[in-house]
């Protein structure tokens with residue numbers, strides 16, 4: 001689809017990748033860019049219309065679907081990561097928050113906006129997933145599970161929405177240089193780079209974005225994941241991971257991705 005003259009809604013637009021996506025949409029000539037955030041005062045990007053949205057609140061989602069009923073491009077960018085191991089986390093709170101936000105709330109946004117996109121000619125829907133949609137690192141094991149669920153959901157809605165002409169784009173990336181990955185000391189791709197690739201994909205009608213080399217490698221290794229991916233993850237966890245029971249602060253980085 002053409003971004004020029006489109007009407008786009010980006011969730012989590014107050015910072016990080018969402019802010020870069022909103023900026024890119026304005027730069028490419030979108031007619032309206034709604035920038036959604038729990039605190040609309042955080043949406044300060046020039047040319048972006050602030051919208052109040054908590055994606056986990058069904059009333060808020062319904063209100064925004066009504067307010068933005070002219071949208072033909074939805075970017076589900078909002079997400080959370082709590083750095084919770086599956087067994088080692090003290091409670092299920094992180095797992096619940098991530099599944100609630102990254103899976104259930106994003107699915108609720110897709111359901112609320114499917115008829116809006118249909119009414120506006122089909123348009124496009126983008127879900128921001130992760131490299132850990134495809135493998136689990138215990139450092140953020142509960143987050144990986146939520147992103148795997150979101151990936152499965154994205155593949156299903158693509159099939160369901162094909163008849164109404166909606167392009168469904170899955171975005172996978174390793175570390176992006178935002179608040180979410182701030183505590184990680186590893187190479188990161190810039191939010192502007194990822195945003196540019198996402199918008200290129202929308203304009204090209206491409207269903208998947210593999211934003212960096214590590215993400216492309218992991219996707220290509222999936223049929224041999226227990227040979228090519230998991231031994232290194234296990235070794236990092238076993239060596240001296242600070243989040244492993246008994247692990248030392250400042251030990252191996254454990255790259256959570």
Ligand SMILES: NC(=O)c1ccc[n+]([C@@H]2O[C@H](COP(=O)([O-])OP(=O)(O)OC[C@H]3O[C@@H](n4cnc5c(N)ncnc54)[C@H](OP(=O)(O)O)[C@@H]3O)[C@@H](O)[C@H]2O)c1
Pocket residue numbers: 011012013014015016017018037038039042053054055056076077078079080081101128129130131172173174175176177178179180181257
């Ligand atoms: N950073 C990475 O390394 C990385 C890698 C791969 C994929 N991703 C994915 O990229 C997306 C953007 O993340 P980011 O890196 O930009 O992280 P970020 O800087 O932590 O930003 C997360 C955004 O999501 C919003 N959000 C969280 N819960 C929300 C809710 N219930 N309702 C509405 N907005 C909510 C936040 O809003 P508030 O400001 O109100 O908290 C914030 O704008 C996420 O889906 C993330 O999983 C990130």
